Amino acid sequence: MRLTGAQIVWEMLHREGVEVVFGIPGGAIMHTYHPLSEYGIHHVLVRHEQGAAHAADGYARASGRVGVAIATSGPGATNLVTGIATAMMDSSPIVCITGQVASSLIGTDAFQETDITGITLPITKHNYLVTDVGDLASVIHEAFYLASHGRPGPVLIDLPKDVQQAETEFVPPESEVRLPGHAYIKAVDQTEAIARAAKLIDSSQRPVILAGHGVSMSKAESALREFAEMIDCPVTVTLLGKGGFPASHPLYLGMMGMHGDAQANNAIQEADLLIALGMRFDDRVTGDLSRYAPHARKVHIDMDAAELNKLIPVDVAVRADIKQALSTLIPLVTRRERPQWRTEFRDWLEDSRKVDVVHRPSNGRLTVPHLIDAMSTATGGKAIVVTDVGQHQMWAAQYYRFDHPNAFITSGGLGTMGFGLPAAIGAQMACPNAEVWAIVGDGGIQMTVQELATVVQEELPIKIALCDNGYLGMVRQWQEMFYDKNYESTHLANPDFVKLAEAYGIRAWRAKDLDGARSAIDEARKHSGPALIDFQVVGEGEGGNVYPMVPSGAALHEMIRRPHQTKVGER
Amino acid sequence: MKRTLIARVEDKPGVLNRVASLFRRRAFNIESLTVGHTEEPDVSRMTIVVDSTRTDAEKVAQNLQKLVNVIRVEDISELPAVTRDVALIKVETPDSRTRAELMQIVDTFRARVVDVGVETLIVEATGTEEKVDSLVDVLRPFGIVEMVRTGRVAMVRGKTTNKGEYK
Ligand SMILES: Cc1ncc(C[n+]2csc(CCOP(=O)(O)OP(=O)(O)O)c2C)c(N)n1
Ligand SMILES: [Mg+2]
Numbered sequence: 175m176r177l178t179g180a181q182i183v184w185e186m187l188h189r190e191g192v193e194v195v196f197g198i199p200g201g202a203i204m205h206t207y208h209p210l211s212e213y214g215i216h217h218v219l220v221r222h223e224q225g226a227a228h229a230a231d232g233y234a235r236a237s238g239r240v241g242v243a244i245a246t247s248g249p250g251a252t253n254l255v256t257g258i259a260t261a262m263m264d265s266s267p268i269v270c271i272t273g274q275v276a277s278s279l280i281g282t283d284a285f286q287e288t289d290i291t292g293i294t295l296p297i298t299k300h301n302y303l304v305t306d307v308g309d310l311a312s313v314i315h316e317a318f319y320l321a322s323h324g325r326p327g328p329v330l331i332d333l334p335k336d337v338q339q340a341e342t343e344f345v346p347p348e349s350e351v352r353l354p355g356h357a358y359i360k361a362v363d364q365t366e367a368i369a370r371a372a373k374l375i376d377s378s379q380r381p382v383i384l385a386g387h388g389v390s391m392s393k394a395e396s397a398l399r400e401f402a403e404m405i406d407c408p409v410t411v412t413l414l415g416k417g418g419f420p421a422s423h424p425l426y427l428g429m430m431g432m433h434g435d436a437q438a439n440n441a442i443q444e445a446d447l448l449i450a451l452g453m454r455f456d457d458r459v460t461g462d463l464s465r466y467a468p469h470a471r472k473v474h475i476d477m478d479a480a481e482l483n484k485l486i487p488v489d490v491a492v493r494a495d496i497k498q499a500l501s502t503l504i505p506l507v508t509r510r511e512r513p514q515w516r517t518e519f520r521d522w523l524e525d526s527r528k529v530d531v532v533h534r535p536s537n538g539r540l541t542v543p544h545l546i547d548a549m550s551t552a553t554g555g556k557a558i559v560v561t562d563v564g565q566h567q568m569w570a571a572q573y574y575r576f577d578h579p580n581a582f583i584t585s586g587g588l589g590t591m592g593f594g595l596p597a598a599i600g601a602q603m604a605c606p607n608a609e610v611w612a613i614v615g616d617g618g619i620q621m622t623v624q625e626l627a628t629v630v631q632e633e634l635p636i637k638i639a640l641c642d643n644g645y646l647g648m649v650r651q652w653q654e655m656f657y658d659k660n661y662e663s664t665h666l667a668n669p670d671f672v673k674l675a676e677a678y679g680i681r682a683w684r685a686k687d688l689d690g691a692r693s694a695i696d697e698a699r700k701h702s703g704p705a706l707i708d709f710q711v712v713g714e715g716e717g718g719n720v721y722p723m724v725p726s727g728a729a730l731h732e733m734i735r736r737p738h739q740t741k742v743g744e745r
Numbered sequence: 746m747k748r749t750l751i752a753r754v755e756d757k758p759g760v761l762n763r764v765a766s767l768f769r770r771r772a773f774n775i776e777s778l779t780v781g782h783t784e785e786p787d788v789s790r791m792t793i794v795v796d797s798t799r800t801d802a803e804k805v806a807q808n809l810q811k812l813v814n815v816i817r818v819e820d821i822s823e824l825p826a827v828t829r830d831v832a833l834i835k836v837e838t839p840d841s842r843t844r845a846e847l848m849q850i851v852d853t854f855r856a857r858v859v860d861v862g863v864e865t866l867i868v869e870a871t872g873t874e875e876k877v878d879s880l881v882d883v884l885r886p887f888g889i890v891e892m893v894r895t896g897r898v899a900m901v902r903g904k905t906t907n908k909g910e911y912k
Contacts, residue, residue, distance in 0.1 A: 295763060296770045300813040303759075320813060354755065354816045480807040 177344040179307045179337045180206040183271065184213035185344065186314040192242055194218060194233065194603050196226040200246025202286060203273030205338040218603060218632055221624035223250050225596035227257020228622070230268040232600025234261075235583045236558060236608075240321050241268040241600060247275055248286030251332075252293065256590060258328045259297040263587025264414060265387065267326035269317050274334040277305055291332050299327030307340040312347040319351045325478040326391065364494045365502060371449075371473045371490045372506035375405055378447035378471070380515050383409040384430065384459075387586075388452015388476060389418035390579040394497035398451065399423070401500050406512045408519050410438035412453045413571055416582040421555070421575045427519060428526075431459035432724045433568040437522035439722070439730040444518070445470045452476055452496045455485045456587070465729035475499045529736045531717055532573065536688045537742040541717035542566050542641050545691045545709050546573035549611065549639065552695045557609040558583065558601050562594030562618035564648040566641035568720045570613045592621030595638070599625060602634045609637070609699070616642045616668050626678040629704045637698045638680075638706040640671055643713035651719050655734070675706040682706040716740040747776065748802035748822040749899050752791040753783065755814040763812050764791065771808055774800045777896030788816065792898045821901050828899040832877045833859075834868045837888035847887060854880045865890060 177185060183206050187195065194216045199207045210217060220226045223245040230241030245254050251272040261268045275284040291303045300320050302313050310333075317329040375381060389398055395418055402409050402425050409419045410427040419426055428435030430442060442448065448470045453459070460466045463485060472488040474481075475496060482491035492499055527533060532547045546569055549557075555575045560583040561567040567584055576582050583601055585593040598612035619640060629636055641647075650664040675682035681701050683694040691709060698705035712718045721736035754760050761780060768775050776794040783790045793809075795802050806818045838844040847866065851858055856870035868884065870877050874897060881892070 291759070292762075295766050353813060355810070355813060478811070480804070480811055482807075484804065 175344045176341050178205075178209075178339060178341050179310055179333065180339070181209050181212075182307070182310045182342075182344060183314065183333070183338070184210060184215060186311050187215060187242065188213055189346065190314070190318045191239070195242040195244055196220050196229040196233070196600065197244030198223055198226065198246070198250060200250050200273065200286075202247035202275060202335050203244060203250070203271075203333070203338075204246075205335060206244070206271070206273065206333065217244075218599070218628065220596065220599075220628050222622065223253030224257050224592065225599070225622055225625045225628065227254045227268065227270065228260065228590075228593050228596035229600035229603070230270070231257060231261045231264075231266045231593075232560060232583055232597030233604045234267050234600070235264075235597070236580060236601035237604035238580065239267075239604070240318055241266070243268060243270045244272075245270070246273045246286070247290070248288045251288055251290040255293060255297070256592070258294055258330065260585050260588045260590045260593060261328040262297045262299070264585065265326050265391065266328070267321040268328045269314075269321050270328060270330040272330065272332050273338070274303070274332045276336040277334045278336070280334065290330065294330050297328070298330050299325075301330040301332070303332045303334075304337050305334065307337050307342045310337065311344065315347040316351050316353070320353075324356070362493060364492050364499065367490055367492045368494075368499060368502045369506060371475075371492060372503055374447055374471055374473055374490060375449065376508050379512070380445050381405065381407045381447040381449060382427070382441045382445040382470075383407050384412070384442070384448055384450040384453050385409055385415045385418045386412045386451060386453025387414035387418075388496050389415060391452065392477070392496040392498075393579075394451075394500055395419070395579050397497050397500040397504070401504055401507075404504060404509050405507055406510060406516070407449070408441055408515075410434070410441065412456075412459055413584060413586045415453060416571060417576040417579045420577040422577055427523070429571055430730075431456075432461070433572070433720050433722065434459070434724075434730075435572070436526045436722050436733060436735060437519055439724070439733055440522050441519050442467050442470070443729070443731040448472045450474045450476075450488075451500075454481045460485070461724045461728055461730045461732075529738055531736065531742065534742065536717075538687055539717065539743045540685065540687050540691055540709060540711050541742055542569040542643075542709075542711050543573050543717070544688050545639070545641075545685075545695075545711070546570055546613070548688065548692050549695055550574045552692070552699065553609060553611070557581070557611045558605060560584070560594055560598040560601050560610065560612045562612075562614040563589045563591045564615040564618060564646070565643070565651060565720050566613055566615050566647070568648075569641075572720075591615075591618035593618075595619060595622050596625045596628075598636050598638075599628055599632070599634060602636050603632070610635075611637045611639055613639045613641065615647060616640060616644065616666055616671070617646045623674070626675065626680060630679045634704060635702060636704050638675075638704070640706060640708050641711055642668065642671060642708050643711050643718065644668065645713050647713065647718070648720070650714075651723075654714070654719065655723070656725065671706065671708040680704045680706050682708065684708045684710065686710045712743050716744050717742040746797050746822075748795050748797045748820060749826070749828065749897060750793040750795070750802060750806055750809070750818060750820050751899060752793060752809055752818045753816040754789050754791060755816060756782075756787050756789045757814055760789070760814045763814060764809065767808055767812065768805075771804070773805050779896045779898050781898070792896070794897050821899060824905070825902045826899050827902060828873055828897050829871055830874045830877050830894055830897055832868075832870045832881070832892060832894045834870065834881065834884055834889055835865050835891040836868060836884050837890055838864060838866055843887060847884075850880075850883055854883075856880060
């Protein structure tokens with residue numbers, strides 16, 4: 175079968191099981207777009223290439239499959255960069271295909287030429303510049319393999335115009351990829367290390383499990399549950415580990431880290447053993463490293479060997495897939511109960527509950543914790559929640575009760591504002607029947623607000639919860655706490671978001687108090703199409719700051735707790 | 746302490762760039778890096794020397810191993826190995842007396858004179874870095890006008906090759 179490079183792209187995407195791609199055409203990629211309709215792959219026309227990369231990422235995270243973004247050369251390709259870096263930091267499997275100027279023009283500063291393989295070298299797992307159409311099919315197959323195997327990540331394929339045009343005999347690549355380096359990464363036996371881990375676990379009195387993104391990536395949720403119950407060990411999760419362990423479980427401690435739950439941070443600081451599963455001791459979860467978990471021995475299981483002993487030296491390092499490691503580990507540990515340790519962390523939990531703002535009256539105002547609590551109740555914790563970055567992101571993590579994996583999609587490692595809306599588009603494309611909520615800030619939504627048009631064009635029933643506090647809230651909180659309340663460049667003079675949504679053809683509501691919020695949530699859920707709610711929330715004072723907070727440079731137990739007495743809205 | 750890593754890499758365009766980019770991005774401090782062909786047509790070999798007080802060799806190895814085009818990385822610092830550095834050193838020879846003196850030194854170090862010009866000659870020295878260092882020290886008073894060194898290349902003695910399994 176003779177095919178052009180352009181046809182090979184779609185033929186291969188089809189063979190890789192791709193049903194939907196996100197992109198924007200342009201000069202250097204038009205040739206590839208031309209035969210698209212012959213292949214039955216759905217193309218979502220985004221309004222900015224950053225949106226394409228985030229949507230592919232959201233699609234990947236919601237479905238566990240590879241997301242695909244397509245862009246033209248030059249500005250199209252560079253617009254993908256933020257999205258690629260976001261996917262890299264959060265180990266999300268996406269494949270980006272970019273057009274490139276003709277091979278003969280590469281290196282001549284041709285119109286819309288940019289060295290995108292050079293630019294993305296440090297932010298992709300791997301990338302390719304295809305110069306021979308004969309290589310194209312196997313490159314695409316390898317790209318999908320790399321994106322989704324081992325520690326997942328973004329892969330970019332740069333396709334010069336002449337390669338898209340060239341014709342060749344299409345030979346389907348062998349299903350097994352030939353990557354000589356890969357064999358060495360797979361081949362190491364870890365049973366001895368796992369046996370040592372089991373000994374440490376058996377001899378510990380106050381263990382804590384730290385569950386990261388690796389748990390859900392390896393589909394180890396039920397193994398984790400069995401393991402935790404067997405050794406009667408509390409579980410705390412990272413931001414991306416949310417949903418890896420059910421929030422309703424009695425051993426659940428909540429989230430760890432800078433805006434983690436007090437009981438989780440306390441437990442880590444008091445523990446005599448940390449069992450870290452598929453997480454990487456990011457500075458946002460450890461606080462001051464030199465005073466992190468000072469009494470604890472450490473067992474670290476991760477499939478990326480470069481993460482082991484990277485930031486903290488551990489007693490046992492196991493390079494393995496979490497599910498496989500747990501299946502070896504579980505038969506080696508002794509079933510036991512730890513009633514004393516339980517009482518201790520239950521007390522911390524009770525204490526957290528007492529100071530929690532959602533257990534206090536909202537005082538006629540609306541706070542993000544109250545509204546997310548209401549949303550969690552209304553949706554029964556069953557929605558896919560996609561967030562942007564800022565205070566609302568932390569509150570979404572804290573107050574939405576996640577019992578299911580892959581239901582919380584957020585930019586953790588890079589903290590990319592503008593991620594939420596396009597990632598929600600991807601998630602809704604991946605799960606057409608799911609209820610998808612995008613929880614975004616008034617700052618972040620304006621970074622990719624143009625994707626409202628994509629939502630409408632694709633008729634996606636996404637519900638957008640806009641936490642409108644009139645500020646770049648997270649930055650304002652730091653200014654309040656650490657910069658003498660000097661709110662330099664953080665106040666936002668906003669558009670009328672209800673009118674804005676309506677201008678795009680999206681039904682919109684506004685809510686200013688908790689009752690209003692509850693009924694707006696109900697209305698939005700009843701509405702079959704896309705919906706936006708402009709939640710006018712407390713921007714300052716009590717209810718306007720995320721607690722607890724571990725200031726940068728502090729140890730986890732030095733977190734700032736919520737002031738007790740003030741009423742919502744008061745300072 | 747200096748540690749020596751050997752990396753076999755696929756001989757593909759941009760591989761050196763990927764390796765260099767990794768060192769820069771991870772703020773690894775590399776003392777020397779050499780690349781060259783091997784007995785296999787599509788495989789190149791890098792010898793990388795790191796000062797382990799400044800950069801953890803294990804981290805370098807683990808990160809290198811993650812690069813798709815890197816076939817195998819091995820830290821050979823603990824193994825018996827032959828290590829060599831090649832230097833070309835251009836030295837001033839204003840008169841025949843210094844020239845004679847130089848020739849003698851070069852002989853003692855089992856180095857070679859590979860070019861003789863009117864006022865300079867080029868010495869080629871092959872040996873461990875320490876040996877080359879001491880030759881350079883002795884030649885310095887004569888006036889070294891130009892020098893180039895390849896940096897360390899290394900190979901483990903005996904039957905072991907670095908095609909086995911990386912741990
Ligand atoms: C692209 C980008 N630019 C800047 C920042 C720094 N930043 C982090 S949170 C934040 C404020 C976000 O404001 P908003 O979207 O209104 O959310 P809020 O914190 O108010 O909930 C900023 C500016 C960032 N994370 N990403
Ligand atoms: Mg805001």
